[in-house]
Amino acid sequence: xxxxxxxxxxxxxxxxxxxxxxxxxxxxxxxxxxxxxxxxxxxxxxxxxxxxxxxxxxxxxxxxxxxxxxxxxxxxxxxxxxxxxxxxxxxxxxxxxxxxxxxxxxxxxxxxxxxxxxxxxxxxxxxxxxxxxxxxxxxxxxxxxxxxxxxxxxxxxxxxxxxxxxxxxxxxxxxxxxxxxxxxxxxxxxxxxxxxxxxxxxxxxxxxxxxxxxxxxxxxxxxxxxxxxxxxxxxxxxxxxxxxxxxxxxxxxxxxxxxxxxxxxxxxxxxxxxxxxxxxxxxxxxxxxxxxxxxxxxxxxxxxxxxxxxxxxxxxxxxxxxxxxxxxxxxxxxxxxxxxxxxxxxxxxxxxxxxxxxxxxxxxxxxxxxxxxxxxxxxxxxxxxxxxxxxxxxxxxxxxxxxxxxxxxxxxxxxxxxxxxxxxxxxxxxxxxxxxxxxxxxxxxxxxxxxxxxxxxxxxxxxxxxxxxxxxxxxxxxxxxxxxxxxxxxxxxxxxxxxxxxxxxxxxxxxxxxxxxxxxxxxxxxxxxxxxxxxxxxxxxxxxxxxxxxxxxxxxxxxxxxxxxxxxxxxxxxxxxxxxxxxxxxxxxxxxxxxxxxxxxxxxxxxxxxxxxxxxxxxxxxxxxxxxxxxxxxxxxxxxxx
Numbered sequence: 001x002x003x004x005x006x007x008x009x010x011x012x013x014x015x016x017x018x019x020x021x022x023x024x025x026x027x028x029x030x031x032x033x034x035x036x037x038x039x040x041x042x043x044x045x046x047x048x049x050x051x052x053x054x055x056x057x058x059x060x061x062x063x064x065x066x067x068x069x070x071x072x073x074x075x076x077x078x079x080x081x082x083x084x085x086x087x088x089x090x091x092x093x094x095x096x097x098x099x100x101x102x103x104x105x106x107x108x109x110x111x112x113x114x115x116x117x118x119x120x121x122x123x124x125x126x127x128x129x130x131x132x133x134x135x136x137x138x139x140x141x142x143x144x145x146x147x148x149x150x151x152x153x154x155x156x157x158x159x160x161x162x163x164x165x166x167x168x169x170x171x172x173x174x175x176x177x178x179x180x181x182x183x184x185x186x187x188x189x190x191x192x193x194x195x196x197x198x199x200x201x202x203x204x205x206x207x208x209x210x211x212x213x214x215x216x217x218x219x220x221x222x223x224x225x226x227x228x229x230x231x232x233x234x235x236x237x238x239x240x241x242x243x244x245x246x247x248x249x250x251x252x253x254x255x256x257x258x259x260x261x262x263x264x265x266x267x268x269x270x271x272x273x274x275x276x277x278x279x280x281x282x283x284x285x286x287x288x289x290x291x292x293x294x295x296x297x298x299x300x301x302x303x304x305x306x307x308x309x310x311x312x313x314x315x316x317x318x319x320x321x322x323x324x325x326x327x328x329x330x331x332x333x334x335x336x337x338x339x340x341x342x343x344x345x346x347x348x349x350x351x352x353x354x355x356x357x358x359x360x361x362x363x364x365x366x367x368x369x370x371x372x373x374x375x376x377x378x379x380x381x382x383x384x385x386x387x388x389x390x391x392x393x394x395x396x397x398x399x400x401x402x403x404x405x406x407x408x409x410x411x412x413x414x415x416x417x418x419x420x421x422x423x424x425x426x427x428x429x430x431x432x433x434x435x436x437x438x439x440x441x442x443x444x445x446x447x448x449x450x451x452x453x454x455x456x457x458x459x460x461x462x463x464x465x466x467x468x469x470x471x472x473x474x475x476x477x478x479x480x481x482x483x484x485x486x487x488x489x490x491x492x493x494x495x496x497x498x499x500x501x502x503x504x505x506x507x508x509x510x511x512x513x514x515x516x517x518x519x520x521x522x523x524x525x526x527x528x529x530x531x532x533x534x535x536x537x538x539x540x541x542x543x544x545x546x547x548x549x550x551x552x553x554x555x556x557x558x559x560x561x562x563x564x565x566x567x568x569x570x571x572x573x574x575x576x577x578x579x580x581x582x583x584x585x586x587x588x589x590x591x592x593x594x595x596x597x598x599x600x601x602x603x604x605x606x607x608x609x610x611x612x613x614x615x616x617x618x619x620x621x622x623x624x625x626x627x628x629x630x631x632x633x634x635x636x637x638x639x640x641x642x
Contacts, residue, residue: 132156132160145374146313146314146317149309149310149313150168150170150183150184150310151184151186153168153265153302153306153309153310154166154167154168154184154186154265155186156302157265157267157299157302157303157306158186158188158267160298160299160302161250161267161270161291161295161298161299162270162271162272162273162275162295163250163267163268163269163270163271164187164188164189164268164269164270164271164279164288165185165186165187165188165189165190165244165267165268165269166185166186166265166266166267166268167182167184167185167186167208167265167266167268168182168183168184168185168263168264168265168266169181169182169183169200169208169212169263169264169265169266170183170262170263170310171212171261171262171263172199174199178202179199179200179201179202180199180200180201180202180208180209180212180263180264181197181198181199181200182197182198182199182200182208183197183263187244187268188277188278188279189244189278189279189280190242190244204231204232205231205232205233206232206233206235207232207234207249207251207266208251208264208266209232210231210232210251211251211252211253211264212253212261212264215253215255215261216253217250217251217252217253217296217300218232218249218250218251218252219249219250219290219291219296220248220249220250220251221247221248221290222247222248223246223247223248223249224236224246224247234246239281243280243281244281245269245279245280245281245284245285246268246269247269247284247285247288248268248269248270248288248289248290248291249266249267249268249291250266250267250270250291250295250296250299251264251265251266251267252264252265252296252299252300252303253303254303254304254306254307254310255303255304255307256304256307256308256311257304257308262306262307262310262311263307263310265299265303265306267291267299269284269288270288270289270290270291270295271287271288271289272287272288272289275287275288327382327385327386328385330386330389331345331346331385331386331389334388334389334391334392337391337392337396337399337400338391338396338399338400340400340402341594343594344388344590344591344594345384345385345386345387345388346385347586347590347594348384348385348387348583348586348587348590349381349384349385351585351586351589351590351634351635352380352381352384352579352582352583352586353377353380353381353384354634355582355585355586355625355628355629355634356372356376356377356380356579356582357377358628358629358632358634359371359372359628360372362628365624365628366624367578367624367625367628370578375547375548376547376579378547378548379547379548379550379551379554379579380554380579380582380583382548382551383550383551383552383554383555383579383580383583384555384583384586386535386539386551386555387535387555387558387583387587388531388535389534389535389538389539389555390530390531390532390533390534390535390536390537390538391531391534391535392534392538393530393531393534394527394528394530394531394534395527398520398524398527398528399528401519401520401524402475402519403473403474403475403519404472404473404474404475404512404513404515404519405473405509405512405513409508409509409512410469410473413466413469413505413509414466416494416504417462417465417466417469419494419496420462420494420504421459421462423494423495424455424458424459424462428451428452428455431451432447432448432451435447435448435451465489465504468485468486468489469513472486472513472514473513475515475518475519476515476516476517476518483513483514486505486510486513486514487510487514489504489505490503490504490505490509490510491503492504529559529567529568530568532556532558532559532567532568533568535555535556536552536555536556539551539552539555540552550577550579553577553580554577554579554580554583555580555583556569556580557569557571557576557577557580557584558580558583558584558587559584559587560576560580560584561584561615561619561620561621562576562581562619562620562621562622563618563619563620565620566620578622578625581621581622581625582625584621585612585621585622585625585626585629586634588611588612588615588621589608589612589629589635592607592608592611592612593605593608593635605635609630612626613626
């Protein structure tokens with residue numbers, strides 16, 4: 001409430017002021033421009049203060065210029081008196097004309113002050129709105145999730161415009177034909193909005209289609225009272241099905257910086273300031289106002305930022321799909337070099353991501369304070385997918401080596417065996433012929449029996465040799481087994497075609513066949529292990545974004561162990577990132593449980609968990625992560641989501 005206060009220097013009857021004001025019928029709007037202020041001036045009162053009488057500073061009375069109501073003998077300041085009062089000085093016992101001019105000047109001063117206050121409020125409101133639009137723009141540019149971005153755009157548009165409901169449409173293309181895809185709907189007054197993404201043709205019949213086609217902004221004060229020549233119509237089915245009432249509408253295009261259409265925003269029912277949060281069909285007429293010019297300008301500013309954000313987001317998604325395709329193709333190409341491990345990298349990625357989700361859900365334990373953002377989960381996934389990419393630098397014959405001997409080496413031993421066998425047969429026949437030539441039939445039966453027994457024993461030995469080769473060529477899972485018999489055969493020799501003595505087994509063949517664990521010798525094992533370093537060097541060549549910059553480091557350590565027994569750097573404990581420790585468990589688990597391979601059988605789930613548990617007890621794997629892996633049955637969840 002604004003108060004006009006008149007101050008004079010000496011005592012003067014309060015009734016004199018009231019009488020003068022009443023006789024001249026002073027209006028609360030003494031100048032025409034006061035009409036612009038609106039109803040604020042209806043609350044004006046004239047407060048009369050006689051400091052000679054009210055020495056304590058309290059007013060002694062008041063007069064209302066509209067009613068000439070006079071109050072006297074006030075002992076305290078009225079509650080409606082504010083600090084915004086206008087104070088004027090008038091002479092003692094003024095003439096009526098002087099008094100009137102003084103009061104009019106006071107009213108004009110009060111109007112100017114009120115107008116200045118009003119403009120200051122408007123400026124403050126516009127500044128606040130622009131600041132909010134700027135903040136919204138920053139938030140939109142930072143949002144990577146496309147669905148979340150669209151939700152934010154519509155929500156912020158509604159907040160800034162006080163719209164009760166709204167819809168968002170994006171420009172799309174199907175078979176070369178442009179159309180609008182209805183992506184989102186929101187409504188504060190209806191708990192459950194039945195929504196299904198739809199495709200709308202771009203025509204002048206619908207509001208969104210008309211705006212998309214013409215680029216115009218539609219400001220509709222009453223959806224049920226459209227201009228008579230309007231080409232567009234209102235779909236009333238939503239109102240009828242939900243007991244809603246659509247009144248004011250603002251439909252405007254979202255265009256990028258070069259004016260290209262990105263989508264259309266439709267805002268419904270702008271609430272008046274102070275309106276309740278929820279509207280009903282009955283309250284809409286009193287609580288809903290039109291979208292004014294300020295709201296339209298504000299939404300146009302927001303629409304431009306929203307369009308750029310959507311366009312950037314779609315471009316970002318396109319780049320992500322491109323990169324996802326590259327990663328998938330690269331992993332598939334690497335795994336095709338070793339078909340027996342097909343799908344390994346994808347399964348490890350699924351398991352590791354599932355463990356990250358499990359950690360996000362826990363509220364107790366060592367890792368209860370660790371939470372992974374969506375970007376970090378994506379980083380974990382890519383690192384897991386690419387963890388074996390360095391195998392491209394490993395010789396394929398080593399990479400796919402299923403037996404201790406390479407196929408050509410085994411074939412050479414078999415040829416050698418066949419040669420020795422044929423040589424033994426020839427030696428037997430030659431010895432029999434020589435005896436007959438020298439001695440005839442005399443004692444031949446006894447000679448033949450003895451010779452035949454020796455020949456059969458040699459054949460048995462040769463067959464045992466090949467049987468032992470076949471047995472020794474199988475990869476051993478654990479460092480066990482005795483190779484004395486094999487080493488003995490390595491000392492046996494035969495004569496080649498040139499008559500030179502040659503061993504049954506060469507030194508290299510003996511070395512391979514006496515491998516005590518797996519199918520690789522020390523040099524081959526080091527070559528296989530080098531794939532980790534190859535992976536790291538390859539990944540370091542990629543210009544990762546800030547969100548994905550840790551991918552090389554995460555992948556680098558997937559064969560490291562907490563006790564320092566891993567490779568290639570033999571780092572320990574906390575020097576291994578938690579993402580890598582999760583991946584290590586997933587990698588070992590899949591290697592154990594994957595389908596049968598030429599060099600090993602698939603390990604049953606209980607046995608696989610037991611082997612992992614043994615490595616935990618040995619201090620190789622993270623015990624807390626392994627327990628989470630088992631308790632949450634990450635392997636089941638990953639299978640369900642795959």
